[in-house]
Amino acid sequence: MKSPREHLQTLTRDNFVMVLDLGRAASHVRDRERLSVLYDLILEHLKSSGSLSLVGAESTGDVAFRIPGTAINFRITGLLQDSLKDMVTAYLLVERIAAGRHELVLAGLVKTVMEHLSLLRTALGERCIVESLGEITPATAENVCINLFNNFCRYPKAQCQFMDKESVCTMQLVPAKSSLQSLEAKKIVRRIRTLDPEEWAIVA
Amino acid sequence: MGPWNPTLAASESSALRAVYRRQGWGTRLRLTRREFILRITRFERPDPAGKLIDTSRPPTYLRTFVFDYSEGIERRVLVLTIQAITQIAASSRKLVRDRDFLIWTGEHTNSLGMHLYIVGVPYGVYMPVFEIFDEKYRTESSFMEITYSLPQEFQARPSFRYEYGKGVLYADPFDSPAQARAKFPEVGDFEVRSFRQASGPQKNPYTAPERPQYRSPTRHSEETWHRNREEIFKFLDSLKGPCGFRRLRSIIKECFGVAVYEEGAPEFPHYGLIRLATVSDEKPPAVRILINEHLPEKLKYIALAHEFGHYLLHFPLLLVLRYVDETAWSIPEIEPYCRRLLTEDPSTLRALEDSADEIASLFLIPAWTHPMARMTSIMIEGGVSPPPSEMIWRLLQPLFPEDRFADTTWNDLEEIRKRAHRDTNRLRFTTVDQAANLFERMFAAALRVDDVKLGEEPEIDPLRGVLGAMHAVATKIDSARESEARSFLQGLLKDRISEQHDPTEEEFLPGLVAFGRELVPPLSTRIIRLFPRIPLAPAIYNPDGTVDGDWRLKTRPDGPVGTLADWQRWKPDHGLALYRFESWQKKALSKL
Numbered sequence: 001m002k003s004p005r006e007h008l009q010t011l012t013r014d015n016f017v018m019v020l021d022l023g024r025a026a027s028h029v030r031d032r033e034r035l036s037v038l039y040d041l042i043l044e045h046l047k048s049s050g051s052l053s054l055v056g057a058e059s060t061g062d063v064a065f066r067i068p069g070t071a072i073n074f075r076i077t078g079l080l081q082d083s084l085k086d087m088v089t090a091y092l093l094v095e096r097i098a099a100g101r102h103e104l105v106l107a108g109l110v111k112t113v114m115e116h117l118s119l120l121r122t123a124l125g126e127r128c129i130v131e132s133l134g135e136i137t138p139a140t141a142e143n144v145c146i147n148l149f150n151n152f153c154r155y156p157k158a159q160c161q162f163m164d165k166e167s168v169c170t171m172q173l174v175p176a177k178s179s180l181q182s183l184e185a186k187k188i189v190r191r192i193r194t195l196d197p198e199e200w201a202i203v204a
Numbered sequence: 205m206g207p208w209n210p211t212l213a214a215s216e217s218s219a220l221r222a223v224y225r226r227q228g229w230g231t232r233l234r235l236t237r238r239e240f241i242l243r244i245t246r247f248e249r250p251d252p253a254g255k256l257i258d259t260s261r262p263p264t265y266l267r268t269f270v271f272d273y274s275e276g277i278e279r280r281v282l283v284l285t286i287q288a289i290t291q292i293a294a295s296s297r298k299l300v301r302d303r304d305f306l307i308w309t310g311e312h313t314n315s316l317g318m319h320l321y322i323v324g325v326p327y328g329v330y331m332p333v334f335e336i337f338d339e340k341y342r343t344e345s346s347f348m349e350i351t352y353s354l355p356q357e358f359q360a361r362p363s364f365r366y367e368y369g370k371g372v373l374y375a376d377p378f379d380s381p382a383q384a385r386a387k388f389p390e391v392g393d394f395e396v397r398s399f400r401q402a403s404g405p406q407k408n409p410y411t412a413p414e415r416p417q418y419r420s421p422t423r424h425s426e427e428t429w430h431r432n433r434e435e436i437f438k439f440l441d442s443l444k445g446p447c448g449f450r451r452l453r454s455i456i457k458e459c460f461g462v463a464v465y466e467e468g469a470p471e472f473p474h475y476g477l478i479r480l481a482t483v484s485d486e487k488p489p490a491v492r493i494l495i496n497e498h499l500p501e502k503l504k505y506i507a508l509a510h511e512f513g514h515y516l517l518h519f520p521l522l523l524v525l526r527y528v529d530e531t532a533w534s535i536p537e538i539e540p541y542c543r544r545l546l547t548e549d550p551s552t553l554r555a556l557e558d559s560a561d562e563i564a565s566l567f568l569i570p571a572w573t574h575p576m577a578r579m580t581s582i583m584i585e586g587g588v589s590p591p592p593s594e595m596i597w598r599l600l601q602p603l604f605p606e607d608r609f610a611d612t613t614w615n616d617l618e619e620i621r622k623r624a625h626r627d628t629n630r631l632r633f634t635t636v637d638q639a640a641n642l643f644e645r646m647f648a649a650a651l652r653v654d655d656v657k658l659g660e661e662p663e664i665d666p667l668r669g670v671l672g673a674m675h676a677v678a679t680k681i682d683s684a685r686e687s688e689a690r691s692f693l694q695g696l697l698k699d700r701i702s703e704q705h706d707p708t709e710e711e712f713l714p715g716l717v718a719f720g721r722e723l724v725p726p727l728s729t730r731i732i733r734l735f736p737r738i739p740l741a742p743a744i745y746n747p748d749g750t751v752d753g754d755w756r757l758k759t760r761p762d763g764p765v766g767t768l769a770d771w772q773r774w775k776p777d778h779g780l781a782l783y784r785f786e787s788w789q790k791k792a793l794s795k796l
Contacts, residue, residue, distance in 0.1 A: 014642045149251070
């Protein structure tokens with residue numbers, strides 16, 4: 001096991017996606033303003049978990065590129081890493097229903113959605129379906145299916161029922177629709193358009 | 205497939221021509237170089253309805269037929285498209301018949317509120333093929349005009365494929381072929397498939413620059429730097445556009461003799477850093493730039509340009525700082541004194557960073573574009589010229605990883621204007637220290653560069669006073685004995701500090717840790733006193749620079765080796781200055 005020091009790195013608004021290994025999850029956020037909001041949310045999350053310290057980088061013999069904004073050192077564990085990925089997913093989902101709201105409102109909603117995410121069963125494909133709702137426009141069952149079908153399984157270790165021998169997703173339209181309906185019954189997702197094609201969003 | 209495969213790119217045409225000539229195929233073979241050809245491939249798995257999936261990258265441009273939207277237009281255009289495809293397939297000319305291309309359709313509401321139905325064929329498609337479509341579509345009464353546009357401007361999706369005499373209909377991925385044929389009975393025996401758009405390669409915002417012929421030595425004296433400066437300014441003048449991290453790194457290394465390394469150590473808190481090597485011989489020092497390995501490639505380019513800007517503008521300061529570092533081994537008072545000189549006026553360091561940012565901005569938005577107003581004055585968008593600041597904002601977009609506005613369409617114009625205006629206004633009220641990210645710093649620097657009036661008197665160099673004071677101290681130190689120099693500097697330090705309040709001992713202390721250097725206090729004195737230091741580097745068999753490993757004198761690579769305890773026992777009233785290895789040095793040692 002790596003010692004915590006090995007994970008100690010400087011985190012800034014410019015490098016957090018790369019340093020925190022959020023590339024796949026954050027690939028749907030290519031906008032500087034949205035990324036900035038996401039960075040603030042992540043920072044709050046890291047602060048509340050006690051993983052942060054400020055960087056003091058003085059040096060006499062060097063002319064260094066002083067980092068814009070406040071650079072922060074953090075220590076990260078595997079569990080924290082997973083929760084950060086959940087946070088990006090939650091942010092993408094919340095953006096659909098509360099775009100442009102104040103950061104504090106977003107932070108509250110993200111926290112609620114993260115709790116919802118923890119209830120999802122990855123082996124039944126529920127997690128991938130909910131993740132997809134934040135990645136596609138419009139968030140219909142058809143688009144969820146297109147987003148997942150034929151692509152490599154996102155959680156191959158979960159032994160999902162829709163994963164084939166080559167670790168490819170085989171989620172069809174009918175199971176996608178029925179999964180969304182069962183998630184609706186659990187009050188995790190809701191319909192935001194009831195006419196065909198039905199659109200779905202997270203409950204927050 | 206015939207001998208002429210139109211899916212091959214035009215660049216392969218001359219080689220192909222030679223092959224065909226040898227084979228005795230088609231002496232009439234004529235390759236249309238201007239035709240944009242996209243390779244359409246088959247996805248290895250079927251869609252949810254079991255149909256085959258074709259996949260292709262999005263085209264850059266489409267030649268489009270625009271129709272006024274009316275009820276039933278899709279079906280009428282569909283019939284015309286089928287007629288055109290049938291005619292192309294039946295053509296007696298091989299060059300017309302043997303083709304493989306997509307036909308795109310979409311809708312768009314223009315600024316006048318007109319709802320349009322648009323059909324696109326590949327831009328620059330072989331003219332006789334285009335004429336067949338033209339002839340058919342003109343028979344439709346709602347036909348308006350032929351133009352060209354980006355596929356994303358009208359949410360284009362492929363509806364048909366003409367594949368070497370065969371028509372393919374692209375249907376909904378959840379529809380079976382029978383369902384699709386029932387929806388569109390006009391397609392007859394056309395094959396039904398679905399389409400999946402492959403993600404296109406990211407557009408490369410960089411261009412290869414003209415490499416300077418100049419070669420600088422790797423050891424940099426002030427004379428070398430003066431020569432380099434001239435050549436670097438020439439290089440900056442010759443830049444047509446940003447050149448990218450790898451190219452710039454290679455040019456800086458080969459032409460200007462500055463080594464560039466990527467630093468992956470977790471203790472490295474900077475984006476980039478420039479430093480001079482400590483040398484044990486009498487020769488001038490080598491210069492190296494360290495760039496944070498954990499930055500995206502696009503930001504590495506900017507960090508490198510910034511550090512190179514420091515070399516271009518602040519090499520004399522680097523020389524002085526190296527002198528301070530080395531002198532502090534025996535006269536530690538020089539370090540807090542010089543740090544105080546540099547930092548007591550916050551504007552000095554800020555000016556240092558600002559000027560390096562301005563040089564970096566010239567690597568992003570080259571010198572020939574300034575003043576930007578000259579360029580924007582001949583541009584009209586929506587009846588007005590864009591402000592220069594907006595144009596600078598736009599040019600910077602593809603050079604940062606968050607490239608939402610790197611590849612835009614007319615639909616994005618309003619949002620672009622809003623964002624550029626907002627960012628410009630925010631920068632008016634913030635200083636460089638308050639910049640939230642690298643983009644804001646570079647944007648601010650580019651605006652400053654664009655704002656400089658030609659022929660204006662340059663501002664007084666804020667570093668001049670600092671360098672003058674440091675030179676004066678250095679002259680005094682060189683002519684005095686060590687103990688005299690130390691008491692002289694202690695006096696200077698007290699004078700400077702007591703200007704505001706009584707000095708505390710902490711104020712004499714230099715920082716104990718800097719990247720690649722760590723101070724270990726001596727055994728026999730308290731930590732709050734200044735102490736001479738023994739400069740140590742990890743010995744070859746302690747390549748990681750671990751504190752419990754063995755160390756040798758940095759200035760005498762062939763000298764004795766000992767643990768830190770050994771060195772502290774040797775001179776208990778001296779501290780140890782540990783110069784740990786940088787990542788590239790560790791890598792080099794691991795290969796030995």
